[in-house]
Every structure is written in structure tokens, then in C-alpha cells.
Amino acid sequence: MRPQGLVAAAIVLGVPAAMAQTFGSRTHFTEQGGAAIYAGVCAACHMPNGLGASGAGSYPSLAHDARLAAAAYPIGVVVQGQRAMPSFAETLSDQQIAEVITYVRTHFGNAYADGVTPAQVGAARSSR
Amino acid sequence: MTDARATAPRRRDLLSLIGAAAGGSAMYLAMTALGHAQASDYAGPIQLAGRPAKASVLILGAGIAGLVAAHELRRAGYEVQVLEYNDRVGGRTWTIRGGDSYTELGGARQNCAFDAGLYVNPGPWRIPYHHRALLDYCKRLGVPLEPFIQVNHNAYLHARNAFGGRPQRYRAVQADFNGMISELLAKAVKADKLDQLVSKEDTEILLDALQDWGALDDDFAYRAGPYASEHRGWAKPPGGGLSAQPIDSTPLNPRDLLTSRLWRGLGVALDYDYQTTLFQPVGGMDRIAQAFAREVGDLVTLRAKVTAIRQDDAGVSVVWQDTQSQAVQQTRADWCLCTIPLSILSQIEMNVGAPMAAAIDSVPYAAAVKIGLQFRRRFWESDEAIYGGITYTDLPISVIGYPATGYFSAGPGVLLGAYAFGPYAYEFTAMDPAARIEKALEFGAQIHPQYRREFQSGVAVAWHRVPSNLGCFGLWTEAARAEHYKNLCAIDGRIVLAGEHASYIPAWQEGAVLSSLDAITRLHERVMKS
Numbered sequence: 001m002r003p004q005g006l007v008a009a010a011i012v013l014g015v016p017a018a019m020a021q022t023f024g025s026r027t028h029f030t031e032q033g034g035a036a037i038y039a040g041v042c043a044a045c046h047m048p049n050g051l052g053a054s055g056a057g058s059y060p061s062l063a064h065d066a067r068l069a070a071a072a073y074p075i076g077v078v079v080q081g082q083r084a085m086p087s088f089a090e091t092l093s094d095q096q097i098a099e100v101i102t103y104v105r106t107h108f109g110n111a112y113a114d115g116v117t118p119a120q121v122g123a124a125r126s127s128r
Numbered sequence: 129m130t131d132a133r134a135t136a137p138r139r140r141d142l143l144s145l146i147g148a149a150a151g152g153s154a155m156y157l158a159m160t161a162l163g164h165a166q167a168s169d170y171a172g173p174i175q176l177a178g179r180p181a182k183a184s185v186l187i188l189g190a191g192i193a194g195l196v197a198a199h200e201l202r203r204a205g206y207e208v209q210v211l212e213y214n215d216r217v218g219g220r221t222w223t224i225r226g227g228d229s230y231t232e233l234g235g236a237r238q239n240c241a242f243d244a245g246l247y248v249n250p251g252p253w254r255i256p257y258h259h260r261a262l263l264d265y266c267k268r269l270g271v272p273l274e275p276f277i278q279v280n281h282n283a284y285l286h287a288r289n290a291f292g293g294r295p296q297r298y299r300a301v302q303a304d305f306n307g308m309i310s311e312l313l314a315k316a317v318k319a320d321k322l323d324q325l326v327s328k329e330d331t332e333i334l335l336d337a338l339q340d341w342g343a344l345d346d347d348f349a350y351r352a353g354p355y356a357s358e359h360r361g362w363a364k365p366p367g368g369g370l371s372a373q374p375i376d377s378t379p380l381n382p383r384d385l386l387t388s389r390l391w392r393g394l395g396v397a398l399d400y401d402y403q404t405t406l407f408q409p410v411g412g413m414d415r416i417a418q419a420f421a422r423e424v425g426d427l428v429t430l431r432a433k434v435t436a437i438r439q440d441d442a443g444v445s446v447v448w449q450d451t452q453s454q455a456v457q458q459t460r461a462d463w464c465l466c467t468i469p470l471s472i473l474s475q476i477e478m479n480v481g482a483p484m485a486a487a488i489d490s491v492p493y494a495a496a497v498k499i500g501l502q503f504r505r506r507f508w509e510s511d512e513a514i515y516g517g518i519t520y521t522d523l524p525i526s527v528i529g530y531p532a533t534g535y536f537s538a539g540p541g542v543l544l545g546a547y548a549f550g551p552y553a554y555e556f557t558a559m560d561p562a563a564r565i566e567k568a569l570e571f572g573a574q575i576h577p578q579y580r581r582e583f584q585s586g587v588a589v590a591w592h593r594v595p596s597n598l599g600c601f602g603l604w605t606e607a608a609r610a611e612h613y614k615n616l617c618a619i620d621g622r623i624v625l626a627g628e629h630a631s632y633i634p635a636w637q638e639g640a641v642l643s644s645l646d647a648i649t650r651l652h653e654r655v656m657k658s
Contacts, residue, residue, distance in 0.1 A: 086493070
């Protein structure tokens with residue numbers, strides 16, 4: 001819960017709105033809302049269009065992705081990390097993780113209508 | 129390679145404070161107790177005794193680990209081949225110069241427009257004096273080295289919300305922090321607060337030491353005056369002739385200094401990795417890779433993308449694709465030394481046992497971004513008297529690194545305009561290269577207002593978008609090391625791994641060298657027994 005607490009503190013202390021988005025903190029992400037979180041964080045590897053990329057190895061495409069059908073899978077990947085992908089449990093709040101997974105599951109050709117809640121993320125976090 | 133292994137900023141802050149308050153030996157003891165200081169255990173050039181009976185080794189990856197292994201195994205009598213994904217050797221030991229072009233994942237292509245002789249090292253950029261294995265290879269292979277300036281007392285420490293955003297000279301922050309701590313401690317001593325800890329006889333010595341170290345005056349106060357100025361500098365320095373008399377400077381307000389957290393920047397130089405002397409190859413870090421290439425370049429096949437590694441009782445077959453012709457090929461050898469980063473290897477089909485497979489899957493990769501910026505004049509030298517060294521800031525760029533070469537030249541110079549880790553690095557990575565450079569200029573101009581007027585061109589490397597790497601370096605946790613590290617390093621059948629990820633010196637070239645020497649020593653023992 002630490003990241004959420006710090007975000008709240010930053011807002012209370014009057015950090016400008018622009019700063020509360022990208023480049024808001026050296027310890028956690030301050031982007032708010034699924035689109036901003038995706039663009040500021042996930043797009044680094046999965047690319048702005050969600051298609052991933054390939055070099056000596058690959059970043060998987062998230063487009064038309066049947067693995068996203070059950071929300072538990074992407075929640076688990078983001079909370080725990082997977083192979084070289086780091087965990088984002090310390091750098092994104094439950095709310096942010098819920099928002100960005102909901103965003104990915106409803107964009108890039110995905111249409112999974114059941115929104116992810118912070119409580120679902122919290123449950124995955126506590127079972128880490 | 130890192131100032132900020134993204135782990136545990138709190139521990140680092142604690143270490144900074146211990147170091148700044150208690151001096152190097154206390155810092156070192158604390159670091160050892162916390163498992164931080166890792167000495168290079170290099171014992172001199174490797175001796176692979178005995179000639180192997182016609183044995184072959186296929187090395188995957190021509191970074192430092194692979195190049196060291198190729199060099200030593202051929203000398204020991206092995207048949208050696210090396211496969212490398214990139215169109216150059218060196219791996220993360222890499223230098224970008226004017227005329228180079230670089231295409232990152234996602235397709236953005238950068239054509240470096242730096243002037244002749246100017247460069248940026250996107251990967252490692254400094255070599256501590258105690259990285260003895262790497263330095264020994266530099267010596268043996270004839271790589272000229274020059275000092276890398278880590279600490280510059282005239283560079284800056286900067287925080288957005290401290291002192292109105294005005295950068296402070298390192299010298300002044302150090303003097304004022306030491307002075308503040310010394311004055312506090314002297315007051316405690318004089319009020320007999322420490323009489324349980326310090327004997328009466330030692331009290332006088334301690335007060336002498338505090339006065340000396342903290343530049344305290346005759347009343348054991350740290351304040352504007354000749355003593356403080358000797359440490360922090362003058363408002364008007366001593367000169368010659370009629371108007372030579374110096375004017376003292378005024379120390380920063382102690383509480384402002386404490387809450388500014390600028391003292392964090394003092395802690396870096398106390399860290400074993402950053403203690404002087406440090407070195408850099410003259411002309412760029414890739415001079416090391418080029419020196420190895422002179423020895424073993426004939427063994428290396430470039431543009432080879434490994435897609436499968438299959439071992440059997442008799443040897444190892446590696447399937448790879450020529451990234452130009454797309455032709456799929458297979459190479460076979462008796463043994464395989466694999467230095468492919470785990471971020472890539474964890475995606476490659478490979479029949480190793482469950483322990484090594486689990487280890488390969490257990491290491492996330494750190495984000496890091498470096499941005500080189502060329503300016504038409506070296507204003508940091510001519511305007512601000514900063515010759516090499518590093519400014520530390522809490523802005524997302526984290527550092528401004530001044531070139532430790534080419535001093536006093538009139539022409540353009542290249543700064544390291546950003547070296548970002550953690551969340552900031554992801555955020556830089558998610559931008560296209562031009563936007564990263566623009567952001568680096570925006571942040572850097574808060575420290576050097578000359579930026580906008582003097583900027584000419586830049587190059588931005590985000591390690592998660594480097595096609596051969598998909599990340600900067602392996603981020604081991606202590607728990608993951610306890611469970612997986614030995615399984616990662618142990619020989620599995622006919623395969624052994626090496627690289628910075630198979631070392632306790634992550635992200636540093638020395639880790640790659642020592643890992644490689646250890647792996648080929650064990651491999652050679654295995655071969656000689658079989």
C-alpha cells in the first residue's frame with residue numbers, strides 16, 4: 001500500500017498536475033488512469049501500439065490476446081513479474097494496476113468487459 | 129555500471145549517512161555487514177593446464193564474457209567458434225560515435241551526429257581500480273586507459289525542492305554537512321552526553337578530530353570564517369596584490385541542508401565501487417571489445433540469432449538464423465559456453481535440467497537509460513570550472529556526467545545528459561528517442577542554463593529497447609540468489625553459463641570477466657577428466 005500512500009502525499013503537498021503524471025517519483029509511478037499508465041510504463045517494452053517487438057528475444061504482443069480473457073493472468077504477471085519482466089508490485093498501486101489491466105483488456109483488439117478492481121489486485125498481491 | 133542498483137534506496141541512504149558521518153572504515157564495515165562490498169577475487173592470468181584432446185567449444189555471445197572465453201580457450205588448445213546476434217562484438221561494452229546509426233526495438237533509428245572523436249558509452253563507462261581482471265586484460269591487450277573522474281568537488285549536487293532549485297557545489301555541501309555533524313557531536317561531547325562511549329582521555333582527541341574534520345572554529349562552531357572557507361571555498365578567494373584579501377563564504381543553513389537530502393550525493397563516492405582511482409579506455413569503452421576482436425575476431429560469426437540449444441550425450445547443437453539472409457543454420461560442438469543475457473535466454477528452447485531452467489527464469493532485468501548530448505562549447509569547463517566528474521540530481525536524469533577527456537578544447541563536447549534507473553528509466557524508455565533527448569534538455573537546463581543555446585545533437589539508449597538485450601542487467605534479489613544462483617552457474621551436461629548475470633558483481637564488466645574465467649576453468653577440468 002506504500003505507493004498509494006506516497007501518491008496521496010504528493011498530491012496533498014501540491015506537486016503540479018503534470019508532474020503527478022510522468023516523472024513524478026524516483027520510487028514509483030505516478031501516472032493515473034489506464035491510458036496514461038500504459039503509455040508511460042508498459043509501452044516501454046510492449047510498444048505504444050501493444051504489438052510488442054522482436055530482436056534477439058521478443059516482447060509479447062498484447063493485441064487480440066486470448067491469455068487476457070481471465071483477468072487473474074495479467075494481474076499475476078504484473079504483480080509477480082515473469083521471467084525477465086520485473087514485478088510492478090512496489091512501483092504501481094492496486095488502483096493503478098487495476099486501471100492499466102482494464103485498459104489493456106479493452107484496447108488493442110481486446111474486449112473483455114469485466115473491469116479489474118483494486119481488490120482483485122490486492123488479493124493477488126497478498127498471495128505473492 | 130550502476131549508481132543505483134534499483135534495490136533498496138533506503139539502505140543506500142543509510143550507508144551514505146554512516147559513511148559521511150563516520151568515515152570510510154565504518155562505511156566499509158557496515159557495507160560488508162550488509163553484504164554490499166564485493167571485492168574482485170582475481171588471482172592473475174588463468175592457467176588452463178594440459179592440452180585437451182581435440183575438443184570444441186561453441187560460445188554464444190561476443191560480449192566481454194564470451195570474448196574472454198574465446199581468447200583463453202583457443203590459447204588452451206580448444207577449437208572455438210562464437211555466435212553473436214549484433215553486427216559488432218562487445219555486447220554492452222559499446223560506444224556510439226558520430227556516423228554510427230542505431231535502431232532500437234520499435235524501429236526508431238538514430239544517426240549519431242557527434243563530431244569526430246566524441247562519443248557516449250551507453251553501457252559501462254568506468255572501471256574501478258579494484259576490477260583487477262578487466263584491468264589486467266586491458267594491460268595485456270594494450271588498451272590505453274586514462275583516469276575517469278568520479279568525484280569533482282566543483283560539480284553540483286542538486287534537488288528540485290532544495291535551495292530554490294539552485295545547484296550547490298559538491299565542495300560546499302560536503303564541508304557544510306561535515307561541519308554540521310562535527311558541531312553537533314562536539315556539543316554532545318562537551319555536555320558529557322558521550323561519556324559512556326568515550327573515555328575522558330579520548331575526549332580531547334575526539335574534539336581535535338572533529339575540529340579538524342569539520343572545520344570548526346575555536347569555539348567548536350561551524351560558521352562563516354577562515355576555517356569553513358578552507359573547506360567550502362570563499363565568497364572571494366584569496367588573490368595577489370592590493371585587493372587580495374579573501375572574503376569568507378556563508379555555510380548553508382544546517383536544517384535546509386539536512387532536509388535537502390543533498391548529502392545523498394556525498395555517499396556515492398564512499399561506496400567501494402566508486403572510490404578512486406577509476407579508469408576509462410581512451411576513445412571509448414568499446415576499445416576493450418576491439419582489442420579482444422584483434423585476438424579472436426576471426427572466430428566470431430556476427431548477425432546470428434540463436435533459436436535453440438540442444439545437447440545430447442556427445443555434444444551440443446545450436447540452431448541459429450542469419451539475420452541478414454534469414455537462412456537457418458546449425459552449429460555443433462562438444463561443449464557450449466552460453467553468455468546470452470537471461471532476458472533472451474529465458475525465451476530460447478534449451479534442454480537443460482529443471483534447476484538451471486528455473487534459475488534462468490528467476491532474474492528480472494533492470495531498466496536503464498543513457499543519453500549523450502553534444503554542445504557546441506564546453507561551457508561546464510569555461511563558465512563553471514567543472515573538469516570531468518558527475519553532478520547528481522533528483523531530477524529524472526539522475527546525473528550529468530562531464531567528459532573526463534579533451535579538457536580545454538575549444539570545440540564541442542559530449543556530456544552524459546541522463547543516466548536514469550527505476551521508474552524514471554521506464555518512463556524515458558516509453559518515449560521515442562527525440563522526446564527522451566528533449567526531456568533531458570529540459571531537466572538539464574535547470575542545472576546548466578546554457579543547455580538550450582549550446583545544444584547540437586543527442587543519442588538516447590534505453591536498454592529495454594536494445595534488440596540484443598531487452599534490459600540492462602540482471603536484478604538479483606538475495607532470496608533469488610539463495611535459491612537459484614548456484615544452479616545458474618553449475619555445468620549442466622555440456623552447457624555452462626557466464627556473464628554479469630552469473631556473478632556477484634552485477635552490471636559491471638568485471639563480473640562478466642570473472643564469471644567467464646570461473647566457467648571455463650570448471651569446463652576445462654571437466655574436459656580433462658573425460
